[in-house]
Amino acid sequence: MPVRRAGTVRTVRPDTMPPIPQTSDAMSQLRTSSSAGIAEAGDSLATAPTPVQAPAPALVHGGTVVAAQLAQLGIGHLFTLTGGHLSPLFDGCDRAGVRLVDFRHEQAAAHAADAMARLTRQVQASAATAGPGVAGAAVAVANAWSAGSPLMLLCGRNPIATDGMGALQEAPQLDMLKPVTRVAALPLDAWRLPSVIAEAAAAAMVPRPAPVAIDLPFDLLMTRMPADQVALAGGRGQSHGPGADPDAVAKTAALLRAARAPLILVGSGVYWAGAEAALDRLTRETGCPVFANGAARGILPPDHPAMIASDRARALPRADLVLAIGVDFDFRLNYGQPPLFHPDAVVVHVDADPSRLGRNRGAVMGITACPRRFVTALAEAFEAGGHRAPGDWLQGLKARDVRAATARAARLVDEDGIIDHARFAAEAARFADVDADTVTIGDGGDVIAETAGAIQVGRPGHWLDPGPFGCLGVGLPFAMAARLARPQAPVLAVMGDGAFGFNAMEIDSAVRQRLGFVVLIGNDGAWGEMRNFHADIFGDRCLDAQSLSRHARYDRLAEALGGHGERVERARDIRPALERARRAAEQGVPAIVDVMLDPAARRPAGAVSGAAVAAAFGGGDPSAFKS
Template sequence: MSHAAPDPAASRIDADPAPLLHGGIVAAAQLRALGIGHLFTLTGGHLSPLFDGCARTGIRLVDFRHEQAAAHAADAMARLTRQVQVSAATAGPGVVGAAVAVANAWAAGSPLMLLAGRNPGATEGMGALQEAPQLDMLKPVTRMTATPGDLWRLPELLAEAAATAMVPRPAPVALDLPFDLLMGRMPADALSFAQGRGQSHAPAADPDAVAKTAALLRAARTPLLLAGSGVYWAGVEEALDRFVRETGCPVFANGAARGILPPDHPQMHNAARARALPAADLIIAVGIDFDFRLNYGRAPLIDPDCVIVHVDADPARLGRNRGAVMGVTASPRHFLTALAQAFEADGHRVPAAWPEQLAARDARAARARQDRLDGDGPIDHARFAAEAARFVTPDTVTIGDGGDVIAETAGAIPVGRPGHWMDPGPFGCLGIGLPFAIAARLARPACPVLAVQGDGAFGFNAMEIDSAVRAKTGFVVLIGNDGAWGEMRNFHDDIFGDANLDGQFLSRATRYDRLAEALGGHGERVERAAGIAPALARAARAAEAGVPAVVEVMLDPAARRPAGAVSGKAIAAAFGGGDPDAFKS
């Protein structure tokens, strides 16, 4: 019996399945559907499928010289956009390198998503290259960790992680991506993008809580509102402005809330906080953490009899370290809107003498900063900070990275917009300056970017100047060089004396300006105060051309900034029976 020959073309059409997508494309496509436009990373074989997926879906790879820097940059992008942003680290040492940045984001409350490359699941426990218990290490500093069991679950888990990172207050999340999962394939027509659980929000404020807070404010003589990072993430700019204009209540901001109201706002104060807090009889603390920055809510910074109303989207934060007369679980935006409405009908103004007193203190501090711009002698921290403050504009995104240099500069620089001041946060991680600056340039390309760093902090991720050059991201780096780990040198000296200061010094001969030039950036060293402003102007022109520019200012090595939150003398006295010299030989 004879048979007709088959038609090769027809059989190929009938047999061809839908195009197959590997796991890297599936992951990237889902990230793109979630609004992710950048992936901050450092190359590694475990991540190659993801890189291919990003190229195919239009996600820009921004590559760094260290995984810690890449994850710092994703953290910064998340803070600037108030949305989840993503970093990817290759297996083992890559994830461990990124873990410092994840911990920093955890302490700061930033929705960083870390995608961790991993050995194939088939070789788990066999000693594969770079195999490590990655998620176990990350669990204490993330809200969610997960490993997709198969490719079909990957989009759903990515969406779930993105939603989980945002509520009730932002926090990091991490997903392991085994290599065999990323290399697996699925038909394109079987892929559906997951929308996640959506971003749930904290409830509106209970009307009774709003009414009681309003009553407390009417009775107070020296009230103030403390706005913390939770206020920034809730987007309360309009609600806060409405409340303070109705009542005249003074506002102080810390953390990510700096810039939540413009610096010239009549109710916004800065320089007087250390004197205002002890005198306050009512503090409405919104999205604030009573951590070391506020002396844990205790005396002498805050009077034990001060009435505290603590408002936060996360009930676990209420009353932590400092008990509150009333703890309110609510969206800060909804709470402040309702509180403003409570005063619209019959009105109320804080007694005028109180905000006038605070405004006078702010004016004196501003005059003192201006006075520091005179003369051309040795440069101390105050003069350095004053020059930085004169350089910034309301549009400048300023990043603080260091010890003494930042402690002085943070209070001097006016922050013109929400999200226009960034620092490590309460974890105190050094080295964020350059990665944050790269992310800031990408997130806000129309805004000038200034990273203010100590010489020690700059050294942590100095090679990222190379990354900035390759990414064509121009910004200005202002380094205060005192040839030491200044804050820690003073701390050690205050407790144990100056007989043994091993490990506290760096070399003033190191030329950070020339390092910048060698890596393709612009660099200058300044040794006289009068040279700072012209050097910054030249650096700004280089940054506008897409070149990272370093201005290294040589600080007076004999200058010492008075201790702030961490005082060696106070600690020596506390452990030495009241004697600040008890540990000195």
């Protein structure tokens, strides 16, 4: 994707700049504050009439213009780490009322902006200083790209005048970011800053959300211009995908009526389209069961009559029709292939992005449409014609949900038993289930694979995880963003001990900014999922790279940084510790509960099975590489 270069380098005298009629409240406020320092002549000094000179026009610099444009787009926070290239932008944020939320690493700052975008379903911004700052944030941008999140990264950059001369922290920033952004823009004129930012924000939302990046040369941020001649661009970057083709809706309705075991599979595209009310309407009309994937978890409440929370691996192979809406057939769904999907199942694939349709799994129909508009039209078709899916199909799936919930409850009986992954997950679920508004974040391997299945997500946008990129370390920055986006909701970050270590120092960032939340660490003293994967292939030798220390006191680290910390070694102590952590979080203090898991406990392999890999490459022998 080519770099967009907006405008050309030019020098314009303020007295020759043609007036731009459009202004905004944000710029008017900035213009007023900029003029406040102009002194007035005292009447007592006037002895004779003197010519009255018009006051000099108030000047604003490019950093102020950028911040005002962010505010114009409804962006109220800028997640960042300090850097000289960004100083004009920081000054502008102070003037424009955009709150700076600072971090100890640019990757964490960009993760937080990603989370804020997911929670608000609109573009959110992070800023990274030039060179290593942008490179540090690039991992988070790649994670947002894979998850389909409209993160806007504002990149500090050396002055255009020194471009290519070897300035401090000079780097090919946009070249690094182009593969994982929809727009990579370099404005070359300070007057173009508002329109470039607004255009990038709009592009970030369609056809599916995606990150964008904008280089901000330091000389543009320092350029001063008359405030009354700066025009901010309107809009909030919100766009809508295409409507539903009536013929496609009619054919889909006919397929649903003919199916004996239909299933609706909804993914992140349904969440971003805000289709929860339309989906509720459709399922109540048809009685068709629903499985939610990715960001769509919580799209319907757990007690909804059509919502199926567990046993997807048994339900999908039995479905004769799968209506996949806003879904990617990636590794999470076995690429749409057997044994997870029946080879003869009819698949109807709906997505706002036509390039996603039929990828990995061919579809009888691929329909390009906004998921909300398509689901609404399909519900209307059934209101007019009427139909119910076979009742025994839905009831059988609901019965499995009840059995799974009963099994989870049984794990809570033994208060003195070992703390394995299942017990840990059950306690996390019980804590999260106390309040349906709880925003839960999953960050890790085995402990999250177990916990994700145990927690019942009550509302859309109340479960966050890295997404298909699988980037560890999102837990603390996501929790900080969740606290800002949902100030009244409890926030729980469930993390593995390995994942916690990536951005552990962000506890300091949360303490300084009084952002309280609860962190529940499942500590097995290892990179558990990778240890099991490696051992399943090569045996127990050479596990050094898979091991961590059980002597590391993450609870004391939290206390040293000003947070609340506890270590738990018995199952009966998890719940009281979590309640104390909740009370600390309510006072604006981040709280860690470090739960020591049984080091001998092993969770059965899920998506990553070393035994299966060994057998595939070892001629069917899972022990072929252990000799």
